[in-house]
Amino acid sequence: MKKVRVRFAPSPTGGLHIGGVRTVLYNYLFAKNHGGDFILRIEDTDQNRYVKGAEEYIFDCLKWCGLEADESSLHGGEYGPYRQSERKEIYGEYGEQLVKDGFAYYAFDTAEELEKMRQDLKTEANPSPQYDHSIRRKMRNSLTLTMDETKKLLDAGIQHVIRIKMPENETVFLNDVIRGEIHFNTDTLDDKVLLKADGMPTYHLAVVVDDHLMEISHVFRGEEWLPSAPVHLLLWKYLGWEKHMPKWAHLPLILGPNGKLSKRDALKYGFPVFAMNWTDPKTGELIAGFREKGFLPEAFINFLALLGWNDGTEQEIFTKEELIKKFSIERVHSGGAKFDYEKAKWFNHEWIKRLTIDEFRLRIDKILADNNIAGIGKDYLDKVIALVKDRCILLTDFYDQSHFFFKSPAEYDLNAVKPKWSGGKKRFFDLFVEEMKATDPWESAFIEDGFKKLAMMQDMKPGELQLPFRIMLVGGKFGPPVFDIAAVLGKEQTIQRVHKAIVAFD
RNA sequence: GGCCCGUUCGUCUAAGGGCUAGGACACCACCCUUUCACGGUGGUGAUACGAGUUCGAAUCUCGUACGGGCUACCA
Numbered sequence: 137m138k139k140v141r142v143r144f145a146p147s148p149t150g151g152l153h154i155g156g157v158r159t160v161l162y163n164y165l166f167a168k169n170h171g172g173d174f175i176l177r178i179e180d181t182d183q184n185r186y187v188k189g190a191e192e193y194i195f196d197c198l199k200w201c202g203l204e205a206d207e208s209s210l211h212g213g214e215y216g217p218y219r220q221s222e223r224k225e226i227y228g229e230y231g232e233q234l235v236k237d238g239f240a241y242y243a244f245d246t247a248e249e250l251e252k253m254r255q256d257l258k259t260e261a262n263p264s265p266q267y268d269h270s271i272r273r274k275m276r277n278s279l280t281l282t283m284d285e286t287k288k289l290l291d292a293g294i295q296h297v298i299r300i301k302m303p304e305n306e307t308v309f310l311n312d313v314i315r316g317e318i319h320f321n322t323d324t325l326d327d328k329v330l331l332k333a334d335g336m337p338t339y340h341l342a343v344v345v346d347d348h349l350m351e352i353s354h355v356f357r358g359e360e361w362l363p364s365a366p367v368h369l370l371l372w373k374y375l376g377w378e379k380h381m382p383k384w385a386h387l388p389l390i391l392g393p394n395g396k397l398s399k400r401d402a403l404k405y406g407f408p409v410f411a412m413n414w415t416d417p418k419t420g421e422l423i424a425g426f427r428e429k430g431f432l433p434e435a436f437i438n439f440l441a442l443l444g445w446n447d448g449t450e451q452e453i454f455t456k457e458e459l460i461k462k463f464s465i466e467r468v469h470s471g472g473a474k475f476d477y478e479k480a481k482w483f484n485h486e487w488i489k490r491l492t493i494d495e496f497r498l499r500i501d502k503i504l505a506d507n508n509i510a511g512i513g514k515d516y517l518d519k520v521i522a523l524v525k526d527r528c529i530l531l532t533d534f535y536d537q538s539h540f541f542f543k544s545p546a547e548y549d550l551n552a553v554k555p556k557w558s559g560g561k562k563r564f565f566d567l568f569v570e571e572m573k574a575t576d577p578w579e580s581a582f583i584e585d586g587f588k589k590l591a592m593m594q595d596m597k598p599g600e601l602q603l604p605f606r607i608m609l610v611g612g613k614f615g616p617p618v619f620d621i622a623a624v625l626g627k628e629q630t631i632q633r634v635h636k637a638i639v640a641f642d
Numbered sequence: 643g644g645c646c647c648g649u650u651c652g653u654c655u656a657a658g659g660g661c662u663a664g665g666a667c668a669c670c671a672c673c674c675u676u677u678c679a680c681g682g683u684g685g686u687g688a689u690a691c692g693a694g695u696u697c698g699a700a701u702c703u704c705g706u707a708c709g710g711g712c713u714a715c716c717a
Binding site: 145146147179181182185243247250259260261262263295318321324325329330331334336338343358361362363364365386388389391395396442444446448449450452469470471473474475476478479481482485526527537552597598599603606612614615618 | 646647656664680681709
């Protein structure tokens with residue numbers, strides 16, 4: 137059997153959204169599952185849509201996700217170049233060959249003429265007229281012009297495109313791995329442009345030529361490509377490569393609240409749709425990314441993998457290695473899946489809980505730096521992490537959950553303590569300071585023990601004293617068990633905070 | 643409008659002719675915890691509709707409805 141070679145072919149026009157990442161994931165998992173190669177090809181045939189930094193950004197995203205390509209413009213390979221703009225010369229000859237063989241033709245229509253045709257033919261029943269078999273006889277192309285006229289125009293260097301000549305009333309069968317057999321009648325298809333006036337191929341020509349030249353064995357791409365699939369099938373046939381044609385699978389779309397998930401949804405609903413932050417160089421607009429939101433790449437790909445696929449069991453948490461082992465394209469759903477940010481967060485939480493303290497520490501450098509927390513000893517930091525880790529749903533929750541370990545509370549939630557504050561309670565804490573001074577060893581259980589004994593001696597309920605104690609150390613009604621906090625803070629710091637708070641409470 | 647794809651709890655999904663239609667997220671209740679989470683237990687909640695095939699249909703077929711995608715010299 138032919139070696140498995142799959143590819144992801146993004147056009148570098150902006151951020152990489154999760155639909156794209158999932159397409160990469162499924163390609164990658166399939167390739168690795170079959171011991172094959174994953175190729176990344178940059179589809180930059182549209183010069184007008186070039187966006188600076190987008191290509192590098194895509195590579196960075198894949199690196200962060202742990203889905204790096206075996207071959208690409210960055211990683212090299214035997215089938216390069218991997219950037220279509222650098223393959224420009226390759227496509228022309230195939231276009232000419234198609235014309236010579238009668239499968240395509242030259243078209244000289246200007247943008248204005250095309251626009252006029254669409255306007256003239258536009259009716260309520262047909263709001264978007266196509267350049268198809270029914271009208272190509274009325275346009276300016278090598279089908280309507282004589283050979284001499286055509287040659288004259290070509291020799292004169294008049295701008296022209298090459299269009300595929302859709303056959304009339306034929307049925308094109310597509311055997312999709314996920315959807316089964318799909319058929320199209322060619323009468324409903326239009327004469328797509330194959331080679332543009334600037335000499336660049338359109339996606340349709342480039343994808344077929346490159347997939348052939350790069351010996352791609354399987355094409356897994358988004359469902360939005362389904363309508364143009366028959367054009368690709370026909371080109372494989374017309375170019376004489378039918379027996380080498382890859383297997384096809386069209387992946388279901390990832391939906392937002394209103395249709396295909398888009399970056400507009402990110403702005404509107406406040407959840408990330410890109411893998412990493414992306415700032416549009418033209419508008420300066422920032423679209424949030426999962427990485428910066430505090431997601432673990434392990435959780436991110438785990439979540440994405442399960443959005444449209446499952447292994448048939450009830451397992452939901454998978455490592456990348458497990459996914460590689462268990463993934464099968466046949467088990468991918470045919471229906472679109474709505475993006476659920478809550479579930480994404482649940483996956484992240486599960487992954488954070490599974491992290492060891494060491495692993496967690498290595499992931500929070502940036503969060504500490506962003507919050508000006510520096511010079512913390514490893515032992516102390518690890519104790520904090522041990523208490524706080526499982527309370528973090530996102531990595532970025534770490535600061536909110538732990539800041540009081542690094543900075544004495546700047547203010548107190550007085551509403552939680554003031555109404556019930558009394559002379560008796562003040563006396564208790566004065567005595568408790570003395571008690572703490574004698575507490576040895578300084579451990580959670582001993583601190584708690586001393587606290588409760590003293591409360592009993594004072595004939596007070598320990599429960600009613602715990603909340604004030606918490607506010608003293610933390611500033612508010614949150615955080616891990618209060619005696620654990622005191623233990624980590626240390627005797628001196630705990631006593632200091634109690635002293636300071638007693639004054640503030642009075 | 644045309645073409646194509648899709649349709650099981652609110653969401654992601656399991657079940658590919660034979661069960662009380664299973665799990666997870668979210669939600670609710672209780673337990674744990676006299677912070678808040680975690681955790682534990684339980685609960686609400688679905689086969690879009692209509693025909694047909696069959697002893698039997700979530701599962702097969704057809705129709706309808708609804709949702710989505712495409713309809714550029716963009717990918």
